[in-house]
Amino acid sequence: MTDVIIVGAGISGLVAAWRLEQEGLNVVLLEASSRTGGNVGTLSQDGCMMELGPYSFPASADAMWRLVEDLGIESSVVPARSAADKRYIFRDGRLHALPMSLRDFIATRLLSLRAKLRLMLEPFIPGGAREDDTAWEYFCRRFGVEAATYIMGPFVSGIYAGDVRRLGARAAFPKFWGFERDSGSMILGAMKYMRAKKKRLAAEGRVLHKGLFGFEGGMGSLTGALSSRIRGRIELNSRVLKADRIGGVYQIETGRERISAPSLLLAVQPHDAAALLENILPSVAPLLRRIPMAPVTLVHWIPAEADAGLLPPGFGFLVPRLYDVRVLGTVMASEVFSGRAPEGRQLFTSYYGGVLDPEFMQLSDDEVLKRLVQDHTIVAGREMHEPAFVKIMRYQSAIPQLAPDHPEIIADVRKLLSGAPGLVLAGNYLSGVAMNAAVDSGYAAAEELRAFLSGANPAEARAAS
């Protein structure tokens, strides 16, 4: 008998399936596409190792570390090379290294003297955290308009492919927002948080990781390891078309089969979850449809031999949305991790589109290539040739956009879910957009379902997870 039907074999669904099996439960995992991993995956082609989505995870990604330890795959985690510590921002016709020391901060031309002084005043600026703060209002208040424009804005488009003026500070940057609320300053709050974290980890005998991390075989090796541990049914090419709850039992249809179980986990993006909830909880569907999704186009490319040294070595660059340059940013993948490009060559990944440039999705491959050359000619300040290799990947619904009212949307969704005991949601839109949030939601969903199936009070199970 099936205990749990899981829809979606992205990383959140995989984590939940694996954990539930560890608890002795029978799981059926249904995936619309022909592979597991969802947005996480690695493609090897022509000597390149290209990520389909995420490249790396930060040291602070606690759920990722938990997963790595639980799977026992610590040895396949690789730190980013130290060269990747250097990041660049385009301003007024050239790339500026993001300052990493006080000396660099004083010397940089990325910000004017006035903006530097304003930024340094941050600990003395009175706290004013409001629940409806946009990320723009928050960063301007804390660091001043110029730093928000040239530093925080580009990072926001790098993470969310979003609009800093539409994202909510509390929803999209909950830690930062909490630092101001609790300590009156983002910088002081972050220092306090780091001190407490160091102390806690030392007491637990654990190491404090620093920097960025990836996997030797690419991110796909993580989802590959997870998939290989799942012993139960994983049905690929099985899009769930319909879900119902009849007499307290969940029933789903894939077009090939109908499956019933006492519990159902929807580990899919919010609009896909909305479609599957139309019959079960119709009032939840419009709430999930209110979460906007950013489209993203990825371009993996190897520069022509004549373009060696086109970009300064480092992690890559970001571009504020102020110039006639459509690229959001470019990651120098082969500088960050080894084994990404053929010997002696470099592999770059450029990001396009996002909520401020949704039309980019409509461009043909030739137009994308033309734009890539044009943009990098402007950013590098020298003529760029056609790349030696190009691979374009398009995602219509790539990254959820967490607006100021996002926490209330999710709170309302969770309240309404109590009307369908045994129904649980997982995914990266619930409490953050990174892989870490997706993994965390997979663990939480498994715990909630385990408690539900063992007869615990659903409200208590939800609270405990």
Ligand SMILES: Cc1cc2nc3c(=O)[nH]c(=O)nc-3n(C[C@H](O)[C@H](O)[C@H](O)COP(=O)(O)OP(=O)(O)OC[C@H]3O[C@@H](n4cnc5c(N)ncnc54)[C@H](O)[C@@H]3O)c2cc1C
């Ligand atoms: C271009 C890009 C770059 C990114 N970069 C980073 C990064 O550097 N670092 C980072 O931490 N995060 C990054 N992310 C975010 C990260 O990829 C996500 O947080 C994570 O992969 C989300 O996992 P998920 O399981 O919630 O959803 P998904 O990966 O979207 O998985 C959902 C799965 O459900 C399946 N599905 C949907 N509907 C149905 C249905 N009806 N029936 C059956 N199956 C269905 C889909 O096919 C999919 O496989 C990036 C994302 C993208 C798109």
